[in-house]
Amino acid sequence: MAELNENAELAIAMRGVTKIFGPDPQAALALLKAGKSKAEVQAETNHVVGLDNVSLDIAAGQIFVVMGLSGSGKSTLIRHVNRLIEPTAGEILVHGDDVLKMSRDALRSYRRTKVAMVFQKFGLLPHRSVIDNVAYGLEVRGVGRKVRLETAAKWIETVGLAGYENSQPRQLSGGQQQRVGLARALSMDADIILMDEAFSALDPLIRSGMQDELITLQKSLHKTILFITHDFDEALKIGDRIAVLKDGAVQQEGKPEDIVLRPANEHIEEFVREVNKARAIHVRSIMERGVTEPCEQAVSMDARCEDVLPLFAEHQWVGVVDGEGNQIGRVTAKQVIKALARHTPGVG
């Protein structure tokens, strides 16, 4: 959980990362530093600001979601972590190593061993079978055929594609293809997984299923996952922490509840208005803390408001228990309703 990781080691640290697209980025950078906005820089120099002074701390073992609309720079941001895009200014540290100072060879071996990536458009090799696609990362790394096929077979099974090993990617549905993409990234056994709108191209039901699976997988894998999405619901569902990006700049960064309960500005408020708050708000953040008499019905501390709502039909109080089953607090229907209503503009 997020709070457990706050003191944990930093996996990725971005410091003042700025990216400007165009023939003379330094000139545009000077304007940007002088306080001009993205639109002004674009009007004056015809340079596009992709990222504007982005600083993020991503702790190891958490799912960190970067949320933004199209054009907000989120896909640019994720490509800086494995340096598919070179920043104009700034510093990117991964487990303390400066990614930007790496030589070509060092960068290649970093990409082969430390970061794996899942793509919105899957990026599968159409001329290879599923198992050869999954084994691709290991093949590039130079792992022997037998070992890499065994590893690939294991991950194909984990993502639920057993039996499709020798199919061609084009014979699979979109959801299945993205499972292949996920298995390919997981088979690298890298500490960091970059997911660039990995589920955005999928149908809503399939997407929701994939989100659940990712959460389940993460419980046993404890990878550092940087997840990009334009879907606020998705961000709230899977994110341990969320950063909201607009015009290449970070608007707010925090736990999902922080963003839902205390949106930093109008732009984020707009997202929050549309969102299913019952799903976004954890029960533990609104419960009455402390030792109380045990309740007949209890939910885990990971539960969200939507999980407890049906229970109020039968019970007045619902307990909240931690991992060991000890009750750490309780909630009433009133508290839940208050939490949901408070954040609806015009009501609270």
Add this chain to the structure above:
Amino acid sequence: MFPQLIDTRPWRRAVDDGLNWVVRNWGGTFEAAAYPLLMLLKAIEDLLVATPWWLIIALLTGIAWLATRRWQLPAVVFAALMFLGIMDLWKDAMTTMALMIAATLTAILISIPVGVWMSRSINLRQVITPILDLMQTLPSFVYLIPTVMIFGPGKIPALIATIVYAAPPLVRLTDLGLRSVDPAVMEASRAFGTNPRQRLFGVQIPLALPTILAGVNQTTMMALSMVVIASMIGAGGLGYQVLQGIGRLEVSRGLFAGLGIVALAIVFDRITQAFGRQLQARIGLQEAR
């Protein structure tokens, strides 16, 4: 009349003298350099002539079946080859086929690396594209005559002229094929830490192969279309029959030899196209049916 601004006669004389100088001083060297080409051509021709006719028919019909797994194309190939045999054109057809195969092989050897190189550098593309345009549009006699002067009449200038004419489409299509590989796939490959060689051989070339094969198809067709001109400088084969037919006003000889060239063209065109389609289907580019 356009006024004479400069006297161009010295230029012409310089070009002519220059060529003569090259022929006198370097003729032997050039001939020696082209010797491997001649050997290749001779080896292919000897092999084709020495192979019994029924074996060649069986082989090509078999290849046609492998390329399509249906009976139609093998039947067409069989009929076209039988036509060549029945019309007493077999030996000439083998000579022409040898020239075409030698030219195509050499063109593949040269064009694919050039195409690969071109796909990686915009500057190089800007230099090579006009050269390719020149190779395709310059009337072949213009470079045929200097090559004949350097190498003497025979198979080498015929082969070189055929290569010059037939290589450009393969260069262009190799370049195009490599550049039009899905950028999402290329990026994924890069993200996994591939080096340029791994990307070229593991991703780009396999995915561009259908396009490259279309280039090979174009090259074979253009090589065949050069046979009549090539026969003027001693390549022999079906083209020579056409020439004789024209010279002696024997319409039938020219017609049948001409149809023989068409028959060869059909055989090689259909077989290479069928392989291209098969490859495309395997890669899954022909998804929508």
